[in-house]
Amino acid sequence: xxxxxxxxxxxxxxxxxxxxxxxxxxxxxxxxxxxxxxxxxxxxxxxxxxxxxxxxxxxxxxxxxxxxxxxxxxxxxxxxxxxxxxxxxxxxxxxxxxxxxxxxxxxxxxxxxxxxxxxxxxxxxxxxxxxxxxxxxxxxxxxxxxxxxxxxxxxxxxxxxxxxxxxxxxxxxxxxxxxxxxxxxxxxxxxxxxxxxxxxxxxxxxxxxxxxxxxxxxxxxxxxxxxxxx
Numbered sequence: 665x666x667x668x669x670x671x672x673x674x675x676x677x678x679x680x681x682x683x684x685x686x687x688x689x690x691x692x693x694x695x696x697x698x699x700x701x702x703x704x705x706x707x708x709x710x711x712x713x714x715x716x717x718x719x720x721x722x723x724x725x726x727x728x729x730x731x732x733x734x735x736x737x738x739x740x741x742x743x744x745x746x747x748x749x750x751x752x753x754x755x756x757x758x759x760x761x762x763x764x765x766x767x768x769x770x771x772x773x774x775x776x777x778x779x780x781x782x783x784x785x786x787x788x789x790x791x792x793x794x795x796x797x798x799x800x801x802x803x804x805x806x807x808x809x810x811x812x813x814x815x816x817x818x819x820x821x822x823x824x825x826x827x828x829x830x831x832x833x834x835x836x837x838x839x840x841x842x843x844x845x846x847x848x849x850x851x852x853x854x855x856x857x858x859x860x861x862x863x864x865x866x867x868x869x870x871x872x873x874x875x876x877x878x879x880x881x882x883x884x885x886x887x888x889x890x891x892x893x894x
Contacts, residue, residue, distance in 0.1 A: 669729040670741035670849050673839055677832070678748040681755035692758050695884075698891050699754055702883035707746045710876060713799070714738055714746075722796055722856045729849040742850075749836065749873075750880040753829055757881050760825050773820030781808040784871075795856040800868045803875045811882060822881060826874060833873055837865045 685692040692699075715736055717723055725739050733740040784805035791797040811819060841864040842848035852866050860867045 666729055668731055669845070670725075670739065670840070671731055671744070673836055673849075674741060674744045674748040677752045677836055681752040685755060690759060690762060692755050695758060695888060698884050698887040699751065699880075701887050701891075702754070702880050703747060703750050705883050706750065706876070706879045710746050711736055711738070711743065714742060717796070720795070721853055723850060723852045726847055726849055726851065728847065729845075746876070750877060752832070753877045754880050754884055756829060757822075757825055757877075757884075760821070760828075773823055776823050777808055777812055777819045781805055781812065784808065791858070794858065796852070796866070796868050796872075797857050800872045800875065804871050807875055807878060807882075811878075816882070818885065822878060826877065829873075829877065830870070833870075834863065834865070837869055837873075838863050841865050841869075 681692075684690060685696075715738060718725075718738060725742065730739045730741060735743050781804075784801040788798050788801040788805060791801070839845060840849045841852075841861075843864045848864065857866050857868050
């Protein structure tokens with residue numbers, strides 16, 4: 665069973681959001697076309713990034729926790745990660761949108777965007793030799809810069825919802841990086857990161873996750889009014 669642990673983590677993350685996608689008050693299934701377009705666009709650069717870093721030995725995977733199936737030289741579980749986790753997170757974003765969080769908090773927390781944008785640029789400049797740190801900070805700076813340029817109104821709400829998402833994020837990434845199990849499922853080369861962890865999770869993962877989810881949400885929000893009930 666341990667050889668299917670990564671797969672079970674993915675399925676566990678998506679199972680409840682998928683079931684509740686059909687809830688009559690949520691109706692996330694009616695937004696599937698917008699989500700799948702957003703996810704397809706997002707997954708492409710992330711898979712390329714993943715393949716590149718895996719080939720360079722910046723991170724890798726413990727075969728003891730894998731099914732043995734590979735796609736693009738990545739474990740199939742790693743590819744599914746970029747589908748299951750964004751699905752669960754965009755579903756959560758949609759739920760909070762139904763509760764009007766997007767409108768309620770959008771105008772109060774936009775200063776966080778400018779802070780994170782500036783911080784990401786500084787980190788990318790200083791830690792340009794730690795490749796995971798550098799590319800995560802650079803990606804976040806570019807994404808935030810674009811969204812600020814577009815005067816995106818819902819960014820303030822995203823940060824609050826992302827704080828909520830950090831709870832399941834900690835559970836999932838904790839398991840993947842070795843919390844509560846004998847060895848890690850995903851290992852990291854500490855020469856290419858801060859070497860700072862909470863539990864067993866590299867601190868960069870918080871911001872890597874933010875880029876992954878924010879990009880999915882941004883494209884989802886772009887397509888949603890164009891594909892009504894889709």
